[in-house]
Each structure stands twice: as structure tokens, then as C-alpha cells.
Amino acid sequence: MNLALFDLDNTLLAGDSDFQWGQHLIEQGVLDRELHEARNIEFYEQYKAGTLDIQEFLDFQLKPLSRHSRSQLDAWHKDFMEKRILPLITLQARKLVNRHMLAGDLCVIITATNSFVTGPIARAFGINHLIATEPEQRDGEFTGRVSGPPCFRDGKVVRLESWLDHHNLTWLSFLESWFYSDSLNDLPLLKKVTRPVAVDPDATLRAHAEKNGWPIISLR
Template identity: 75%
Template sequence: MKLALFDLDNTLLAGDSDFQWAQFLIEQSVLDREIYEARNVEFYEQYKAGTLDIHEFLNFQLKPLSRHPRKQLNAWRTSFLQQKIIPIIAPGARELIAKHQTEKDLCIIITATNSFVTAPIAQLLGINHLIATEPELKDGEFTGRVSGIPSFRDGKITRLEQWLDQNNLTWLSFLESWFYSDSLNDLPLLEKVTHPVAVDPDITLHQHAQKNDWPIISLR
């Protein structure tokens, strides 16, 4: 068996679903533009620079989920997918996924973005398995807090190994493993797999990939 792991934002997508979700809510006047837009941009720049405090960001990103009933959030999400996500699916994403699926590889999207936003994106891309940051739920509604370990940086390895254990698997279950990512934040997991692949990488990851002779590809 072989394992194929895919980052989502700026990898399979030519954009960031976390950032776009906040922008969508601002455009719908759900969030106050004056208060939220500058903070959204600030957090995104911190993420790209590798300086993001994930818990500070999640407090910002998950809190709005707690202010609205799940039914309304689901309705907004449907519009969000049509308006913001489908247009930014990277042109080469489906072909790359199909290549691994044809080989019967175990395909998993692993992302720091929360599962409320990303679960339907994984479905759109035809990938059944998703490891994402989990928003806390109480009586079916979001509390605005995170549940468990965010799948960010080293947390991606922790969450993946938890998932493998729950499915009676380990790293040794796989003859080969791939991880496709654009971001310096994913260096811990990229260094763990047998085939790290830099996809439309940021400057830091591009340099790291060149230094270590990792493949560098574009899905755009």
C-alpha cells in the first residue's frame, strides 16, 4: 500500500480557503469589514511568513461560527463553495489526485483549515479522507473553540499518526508515501514522507526543495 497526502490551501486550491471564508463572511456583512478585514490579512501574512500563532488565529477564525445556528452557517457555506472555492480549484489538482487513485493509493487531504470549511471541498475533489483542524461542537452547534490538536506544522504529523492508529495503520504500513504542499509550515511532514513534493511553493519551501533535490511542480 502507498500513501498520498495533499495539503489543500495554495496546493490543490490556487488560493486559501480559510482566508476566503472570512472574506466571504465580510462580503455578506456577517462580519464587520472594518474590524475583521485587516486582521484577516494580517493573519494570512503571518501564515505565509511562518510566524502564525495558530491558537490566536483559531480564536479569530472559529469564534464567528459560534454566533450563528448551524443551519444558517450551512447555507452560507453552500454559497461560499460556489462563489469562492470552485473557481480556485487548481487546474492540475484533479489529474494529480486521479493519478494516485488509479494506483489505489490511500489519499488524504491534510490541512490546518477547519473541517467545517474543508469537508465539502474534499468531497468536491473526490477525496474521502480528511484530516483538518476540528471545531468544538456542543449539542450540534459550534462553541467557537478548537477540539484537540490543530493540524498545523508538527500537529499535522500528530493528527496523521492518530488517524493511522485509529485505522489500524502505521507509517510501516506503506511502501512509499507522498506529501504535496506549497508551504514552509509543512516542512515537518514533508521531511517525514518518502516523496516530498513542493507544489507552487513559497520562497522558503522552494529554496529548501532545491537544496534537497525535492521535485517542484505546479498545478496551476
């Protein structure tokens, strides 16, 4: 058996779901545009530059979940999927996922974006396994805090290895392991797999891939 890991934002998606969720809530009038949009853009630029403080960002991004009922959030998310996410899913991305599924590989989306935002997106790709940053819940409602370690940078390796252990698996369970990512933030996990692949990469990841002979592909 082989393992196929997929980053989500700017990899399988031709855009960033975390950023788009914030913009969607602004568009719905849930968040104040003047106060929220500039901060949302600032955090996104920090992420791309590799300077993001993940705890500061999660405090900003998860707080809105705590201010509304789960039923209301789910209704907004359904609209979010239709208007902002489905247009970001390219045919090339679907073909890549389907190729690994047809090969019988264990397919997993692993993303720093929280599981509330990304769960329905994983299902849209037909991928049953999602490892994501987990928003804390109490009695089915979100508290605005994070549960466990964020699935970000080295945290992706930690979360993945914990997930594998929970499923009675290790790296040695797989003949080969792929990880597809666009971001320099994913270098810790890219260095762990046998088949790292840079997808529409940022400049830092592109340079690293070229230096190490990693494949560079585009799903756009």
C-alpha cells in the same frame, strides 16, 4: 499500498480557503469589513511568513462559527463553495488527485484549516479522508473553540499518526508516501514522507526543496 497526502490551501486550491471564508462572511455582511478584513489579512501574511500563532488565529477564526446556527452556516457555505472555492480548483489539481486514486493509493487531505470549511472541499475532489483542525461542537452547534491539537506544523504529524493508528495503520503500512504542499509550515510532515513534493512553493520551501532534491511542480 501507497499513501498520498495533500495540503489544501495554495496546493490543491489556487488560493486559501480559510482566508476566503472570512472574506465571504464579510461580503455577506456577517462580519464587519473594517474590523475583520485587516485582521484576516494580517493573519494570512503571518501564516505565509511562518510566524503565525495558531491559537490566536483559531480564536479569531472559529468565533464566528459560534454566533450562528449550523443551518445558517451550511447555507452560507454552499454559496461560498460555488462563488469562491470551485473557481480555485484547477484541472491540474484534479488530474493529480485522480492519478493517485487510479493507482489505488490511500488519498488524504491534511490541512490546518478547520473541518467545517474544508469538508465539502474534500468531497468536491472526491477524497473521502480529511485530517483538519477540528472546531469544538456541542449539540451539533459550534462553540467557537478548537477540539484537540490544531493540524498545523508539527501538529500535522501528530494528527496524521493518530489517524493512522485509529485505522490500524503505521508508516510501515505503505511502500511509499507522498505529501504535496506549498508551505514552509509543512516542513515537519514533508520530512516524514518518502516522496515530498513542493507545489507552487513559497520561497523558503522552494529553497529547501532545491537543496534536498525534492520535486517542484505547479498546479496553476
